[in-house]
Each structure stands twice: as structure tokens, then as C-alpha cells.
Amino acid sequence: MRRIRYHAYGxxxxxxxxxxxxxxxxxxxxxxxxxxxxxNFVDVKFxxxxxxxxxxxxxxxxxxxxxxxxxxEDVGPGVEPGLVGxxxxxxxxxxxxxxxxxxxxxxxxxxxGIDDATASILxxxxxxxxxxxxxxxxxxxxxxxVHAASGGIGHLAVQLAKISGATVIATAGSPxxxxxxxxxxxxxxxxxxxxxWPERVREAAPGGVDVVLDSVGEACCAAASTCxxxxxxxxCTARRAASPPxxx
Numbered sequence: 358m359r360r361i362r363y364h365a366y367g368x369x370x371x372x373x374x375x376x377x378x379x380x381x382x383x384x385x386x387x388x389x390x391x392x393x394x395x396x397n398f399v400d401v402k403f404x405x406x407x408x409x410x411x412x413x414x415x416x417x418x419x420x421x422x423x424x425x426x427x428x429x430e431d432v433g434p435g436v437e438p439g440l441v442g443x444x445x446x447x448x449x450x451x452x453x454x455x456x457x458x459x460x461x462x463x464x465x466x467x468x469x470g471i472d473d474a475t476a477s478i479l480x481x482x483x484x485x486x487x488x489x490x491x492x493x494x495x496x497x498x499x500x501x502x503v504h505a506a507s508g509g510i511g512h513l514a515v516q517l518a519k520i521s522g523a524t525v526i527a528t529a530g531s532p533x534x535x536x537x538x539x540x541x542x543x544x545x546x547x548x549x550x551x552x553x554w555p556e557r558v559r560e561a562a563p564g565g566v567d568v569v570l571d572s573v574g575e576a577c578c579a580a581a582s583t584c585x586x587x588x589x590x591x592x593c594t595a596r597r598a599a600s601p602p603x604x605x
Contacts, residue, residue: 366406
């Protein structure tokens with residue numbers, strides 16, 4: 358079978374295709390014949406190597422992670438044989454290959470009628486988007502500010518927040534991305550590359566926002582604190598605005 362690896366750090370040119378034997382699923386694992394792979398941006402950082410800066414490091418030779426969609430072809434010890442033939446989505450450490458192994462307990466079963474691109478969000482992106490909204494205790498009628506709203510998790514958070522009954526203000530960094538988040542259901546779209554973006558958010562939510570989902574960090578997170586209601590303390594990344602406790 359074919360797989361992709363890299364034996365040196367650098368740009369896309371370091372990626373090489375190799376021939377190898379199909380992996381054998383171990384205890385609690387399945388082998389999946391891959392039909393589609395969702396790439397993760399973090400692997401770009403790993404591929405560039407430690408000299409590119411940041412905290413992302415992976416020893417060589419290295420593999421590419423991903424969210425794979427495919428059909429179970431074999432199961433390891435302790436796994437229900439009835440999974441063979443089932444269409445699933447899964448996280449895979451060595452994802453860019455014709456066949457991969459994945460943990461059976463983390464498989465996401467793909468319903469009929471779901472295309473590969475949609476199915477690829479089931480193992481990780483969708484649960485993360487839903488989880489951060491639940492962690493923030495988002496309620497109907499509240500206002501949610503989603504930064505980087507055109508991203509893999511951000512655009513899902515916009516849709517899920519709307520389904521929950523919230524008003525959604527989405528930020529992104531280009532006209533095309535702003536159009537995209539509006540198409541995803543955002544009530545207001547703000548360009549966060551503009552210096553006055555906090556003012557634009559306050560115009561859209563004069564009473565302040567209740568929840569901020571921030572995957573940008575640093576200055577963006579600090580500026581978002583000015584969009585909370587006046588009674589709230591600054592807080593970021595799936596945190597809700599909450600009035601400080603009062604003395605008894």
C-alpha cells in the first residue's frame with residue numbers, strides 16, 4: 358500500500374510516497390481502508406520543523422495525522438467483528454495512507470447520505486465545537502462571539518450556536534471568509550484584521566457578548582475583553598461573561 362512520510366523538515370517538497378505492507382490492527386484497534394482524509398494545519402507546523410519556531414516538534418521520519426473516512430476491513434483482538442464493512446470516520450496518527458489503524462472505541466459511525474467531507478469532521482472538529490459551547494453553558498437568547506469563524510472548528514461553532522438559539526457575531530480576516538461565515542448563519546460578520554474590530558462588535562451587540570470562543574489568542578483575546586458587559590471580568594476561549602461574585 359502507499360503512505361506519505363517525510364524524512365527532512367521543510368516545505369511540501371519533503372513529503373514522499375512510500376510503499377509498505379498494510380498495518381495490522383492491535384488489541385482494541387481496527388484497520389480502515391481510507392476513502393478521504395481531512396488534513397490538519399498543525400501538521401504543516403510539524404513538517405516545517407523546530408527551526409521554524411513555536412512548540413511543534415516531531416522526530417524524523419515523521420507521519421501526517423488526519424481525520425480519515427473509510428470502511429473497516431479488519432479488526433484486532435477484543436473488537437466486535439461486526440464492524441467489518443462499516444463506514445466510519447476516525448482519528449489516525451499515520452493518516453495519509455491507503456489503509457490505517459485506529460482505536461475502535463473512538464470510531465464515529467457515518468450515517469447514510471453523509472458525504473466524505475462532512476464525515477471527516479465527526480471524529481474531532483464537531484465534538485470540539487459542541488464541547489466548547491457546552492462548556493460555556495450557551496443558552497438561547499445569548500450572544501456568542503466566535504473568532505476565526507471560518508476555520509474548521511469555528512464554522513461549526515457558528516452553526517451549532519445558531520441551532521442553540523444564540524445570536525452569533527463571527528470574525529474572520531478577509532471578505533471571502535466574511536461571506537462564508539454569513540452563509541453559515543452568522544448574524545453579524547466582523548473583519549478582525551481591522552484595528553477597530555472591537556468597536557464593530559460592540560455596535561452589533563450594544564449590551565455586550567455572553568460567550569467568546571477564541572482560537573486566535575494574544576492581542577485578539579485581550580481586545581475581546583472589551584466586548585463583555587461592563588459587569589463582567591475579562592475572559593476568553595469558550596468562557597462566558599459572568600458578573601463577579603458579590604459579598605454576602
